[in-house]
Amino acid sequence: MFEIIRRIGAITRLMQIDSNQHFKALGLNNNLFIYIIRVVEQPGMFLAELADSVQIDRTTSFRTVKKLVAAGYLTLQNDELNLKIKRIYPTEKAQLLYPQLHAYEMAKSQDLLVNLTTAEQAQLKRLLRKLQVNGQKV
Template identity: 30%
Template sequence: MNAPKHFILRKLGSLTRTINAIVESEFKEYGLKRGQFLYVSRICENPGINQMTLSHLLKVDKTRAAKSIKKLIENEFITKARDKNDARAFLLYPTDKGQKVYKKIIEEENRQVDICFKGFGDSEKEIIFLLLSKMTDNLEEDWKNLKR
């Protein structure tokens, strides 16, 4: 490879920030801020998910997850209910408002996918998916070792 390996991570970071900036701009009108669309989408896709599982899924620390969840509850995108099996835990569910905005989130996600993969063949998309999955798996142990 001609370019240094660290440029790959820089490109991934730039791509992520670009997509987040576009998406956050799109969802301002719904009252979603700073990545909250990620929480809404995962809760809609996994109704009854607990906060710990959600924070692991999104790769965010518990404190950040708690703050975002609190705001989403205040703005009526989600609700929480005590877990019947674990009185210390809460389960998260989307509200009707959350479900409606989720449809918009998926529309925008599909639009971003179409833009990002313009000109890519199916085999190229599959290779990217496999390589990114491998990179994610390689970092999993470091992620688990972080203090949360």
């Protein structure tokens, strides 16, 4: 069974290598593009929500957001009710880039799943939902 986990890890690494090369010219290597996709799709989420969304610890996520703010892709705004909470919004630069990022993500997903039937894809989705790490669903 350990072979399954190794296979998932190998797939993840190969996709990271490809995305890092693909987005390097935009300064979005190291999976920075994923943050932009999430924020464009869910503008106004707060930092902890984004960290949970990309499955990264909050400190690393905050540092990454700061880089993307400095690069002009994201903005941080105080929550209207709780000033301790910072909400994240995409800039126009991020919104203009989003179609390219989303198209890349869709193309890579299709490439990965090309040999699976629709039924097999649905089954894989169901099975992956059952996985957990440290007692928590992923």
